[in-house]
Amino acid sequence: MDLFKVLGSGARFNKKRFTDDISLFEPSNKLRKTNDTSDTQMDIMQEINFFHNSKSAIDETLGVIKDKKITKDVEKDQEGEESINCYNDENEDEDDPAEEEPLVKDLNSMDDVKSFRKRHRIHIYGTDIPNPFSSFDDLGSKYNFQPYICKNLKNSAYEKPTPIQMQAIPIMIHGRDLMAMAPTGSGKTLAYIIPMLHDLKGPEKIGYRALIISPTRELAQQIYREFKKMAVGKKFKVCMLTKATAATQAQTPHLREKFDILISTPLRLVHAIQQDIIELKNVRHLILDEADKLLELGFLEQTDEIFAACSNVKLQKALFSATFPSSVETLANDFMKDPIRVVIGLKNAATETIKQKLLYVGQEEGKLIAVRQLIQEGFKPPVLIFVQSIERAKELFHELIYDGINVDVIHSERTKAQRDSIILNLKQGKIWVLIATELMARGMDFKGVNLVINYDFPQSVQSYIHRIGRTGRAGRSGEAVTYYTKDDAPYLKSVVNVMKESGCEVPDWMLQLKNPSRESKKRLQIIEASKKRKARKLAIASDKNEDINKGDTIYGDKKEKKDKSKGDNNSKYESKSLLSNKKTKQNNRKKKIN
Numbered sequence: 276m277d278l279f280k281v282l283g284s285g286a287r288f289n290k291k292r293f294t295d296d297i298s299l300f301e302p303s304n305k306l307r308k309t310n311d312t313s314d315t316q317m318d319i320m321q322e323i324n325f326f327h328n329s330k331s332a333i334d335e336t337l338g339v340i341k342d343k344k345i346t347k348d349v350e351k352d353q354e355g356e357e358s359i360n361c362y363n364d365e366n367e368d369e370d371d372p373a374e375e376e377p378l379v380k381d382l383n384s385m386d387d388v389k390s391f392r393k394r395h396r397i398h399i400y401g402t403d404i405p406n407p408f409s410s411f412d413d414l415g416s417k418y419n420f421q422p423y424i425c426k427n428l429k430n431s432a433y434e435k436p437t438p439i440q441m442q443a444i445p446i447m448i449h450g451r452d453l454m455a456m457a458p459t460g461s462g463k464t465l466a467y468i469i470p471m472l473h474d475l476k477g478p479e480k481i482g483y484r485a486l487i488i489s490p491t492r493e494l495a496q497q498i499y500r501e502f503k504k505m506a507v508g509k510k511f512k513v514c515m516l517t518k519a520t521a522a523t524q525a526q527t528p529h530l531r532e533k534f535d536i537l538i539s540t541p542l543r544l545v546h547a548i549q550q551d552i553i554e555l556k557n558v559r560h561l562i563l564d565e566a567d568k569l570l571e572l573g574f575l576e577q578t579d580e581i582f583a584a585c586s587n588v589k590l591q592k593a594l595f596s597a598t599f600p601s602s603v604e605t606l607a608n609d610f611m612k613d614p615i616r617v618v619i620g621l622k623n624a625a626t627e628t629i630k631q632k633l634l635y636v637g638q639e640e641g642k643l644i645a646v647r648q649l650i651q652e653g654f655k656p657p658v659l660i661f662v663q664s665i666e667r668a669k670e671l672f673h674e675l676i677y678d679g680i681n682v683d684v685i686h687s688e689r690t691k692a693q694r695d696s697i698i699l700n701l702k703q704g705k706i707w708v709l710i711a712t713e714l715m716a717r718g719m720d721f722k723g724v725n726l727v728i729n730y731d732f733p734q735s736v737q738s739y740i741h742r743i744g745r746t747g748r749a750g751r752s753g754e755a756v757t758y759y760t761k762d763d764a765p766y767l768k769s770v771v772n773v774m775k776e777s778g779c780e781v782p783d784w785m786l787q788l789k790n791p792s793r794e795s796k797k798r799l800q801i802i803e804a805s806k807k808r809k810a811r812k813l814a815i816a817s818d819k820n821e822d823i824n825k826g827d828t829i830y831g832d833k834k835e836k837k838d839k840s841k842g843d844n845n846s847k848y849e850s851k852s853l854l855s856n857k858k859t860k861q862n863n864r865k866k867k868i869n
């Protein structure tokens with residue numbers, strides 16, 4: 276019996292390369308001489324069971340229990356139709372998307388609306404939820420959007436709205452707070468830009484009225500470009516907050532009032548708020564792009580300070596991301612006012628146009644061999660390779676630079692000019708392989724990326740979903756390969772779950788793996804915490820800006836602030852702080868219980 280066939284179905288396993296591991300996975304000579312009985316197979320499977328499967332899982336893999344029906348994740352529903360059994364709490368029925376769609380004007384009854392949402396896999400939670408719309412033409416005819424917006428949409432050649440746009444835009448123009456979860460590359464940016472432009476109407480010269488926060492400078496720049504594209508024909512002043520723009524506004528205060536829209540990373544903005552360079556009292560729209568990241572520890576304090584500075588009573592808050600861990604949802608629910616939650620497809624799932632694979636590489640060294648083999652065999656550029664740290668990125672770059680391919684590396688120790696030119700070169704096809712840290716994992720829209728390689732195993736499910744989401748964008752197909760070693764075994768199941776949920780083939784033995792234990796998650800947290808410390812040291816040592824903290828460690832850490840300024844500013848906003856809101860609510864709840 277060829278155990279590689281058993282182990283390798285669905286995953287890739289190179290026998291030639293892992294001659295040493297073969298001895299681990301194959302029966303010894305002695306065993307080979309004996310009959311290939313179930314008992315022998317069981318012994319071998321127990322021996323190589325470094326994922327600690329249950330006995331029944333091994334049985335299934337071997338097919339030992341012949342008459343036991345192997346439980347597949349495909350069940351028959353009452354009508355006898357097959358439906359995939361998902362791990363998410365929001366299973367859904369699939370309709371044929373090719374079915375003719377009713378136009379929004381045809382959505383007369385609740386049934387029409389319901390079936391429209393179902394067809395587009397739009398799940399909604401909340402009260403008084405505005406109906407979705409189905410065609411960009413409706414924006415002009417039904418919602419009275421100004422002609423310049425409709426024209427810019429036409430010029431962008433977007434034929435029809437994506438599901439998140441169909442539902443989020445009406446919610447936003449009704450002024451409601453929103454938590455929007457939709458897959459990577461599904462057009463979330465436009466889903467907030469368009470209604471914001473509509474609501475702002477035109478330039479007013481009273482200072483910032485809309486604010487978009489993004490965890491990285493690169494993503495903020497991308498959002499800025501998208502805004503400029505959609506605002507053509509209106510003289511809105513959009514500011515991307517940088518050291519330079521902050522300095523200009525510090526020197527010429529009257530300039531500040533000319534701006535309408537502000538896009539920034541959290542730390543840059545917090546500094547500007549503390550130095551009284553930026554006023555946010557007129558902000559009516561606050562968007563957190565990659566909201567779950569911005570509400571994670573590390574970023575949370577800064578986000579909190581920004582919320583507190585947005586003192587307009589009519590402030591509308593909207594959170595967008597492809598992932599929302601439940602802890603973040605709970606926190607968000609605490610500070611939003613009667614929010615509507617929109618989920619497109621399955622919660623926390625990967626984009627379905629991405630073909631996901633897991634590749635066993637044996638030990639650490641196997642990763643480089645695997646990449647080299649891919650290069651030798653020929654690949655379709657551009658390819659993004661994700662590694663876990665700046666050091667790893669540099670190392671891999673030095674390995675690949677001599678392999679005759681156009682390779683570059685991006686991380687937060689590279690200068691801003693270098694980073695900008697790398698992104699441009701990748702978009703122009705001048706770079707074939709880009710090695711990247713988490714800096715590039717979220718939000719970046721490189722339409723043509725054909726393959727994402729997770730060279731180092733991602734540190735969280737969210738990281739996995741966002742990393743692989745750099746391919747397969749806007750309905751295109753893409754491929755993602757995740758290398759794994761024995762050391763990654765405790766975390767493998769998290770990725771397997773995502774693969775399964777998004778309809779990728781996964782071998783049965785992988786499905787039987789245990790979910791990561793609390794202990795292993797804790798271990799992971801310790802590793803992450805030490806990385807965080809390391810990054811903070813780096814930031815202090817090189818006196819670099821916020822991007823070091825945010826980009827590469829996943830955790831935007833707050834730079835040490837002078838006690839005085841912190842005290843002054845925090846006390847000013849205390850009553851509206853997210854954190855204090857949460858604490859007050861918790862205290863109130865406790866009081867009620869008592």
Ligand SMILES: Nc1ncnc2c1ncn2[C@@H]1O[C@H](COP(=O)(O)OP(=O)(O)OP(=O)(O)O)[C@@H](O)[C@H]1O
Binds near residue numbers: 436463
């Ligand atoms: N209605 C549309 N039709 C076709 N393409 C669209 C449409 N809306 C947006 N796009 C394109 O889809 C791509 C992905 O959009 P966007 O970057 O907003 O995705 P996203 O959902 O924010 O992804 P991520 O979660 O990775 O940040 C962009 O290139 C954008 O131009």
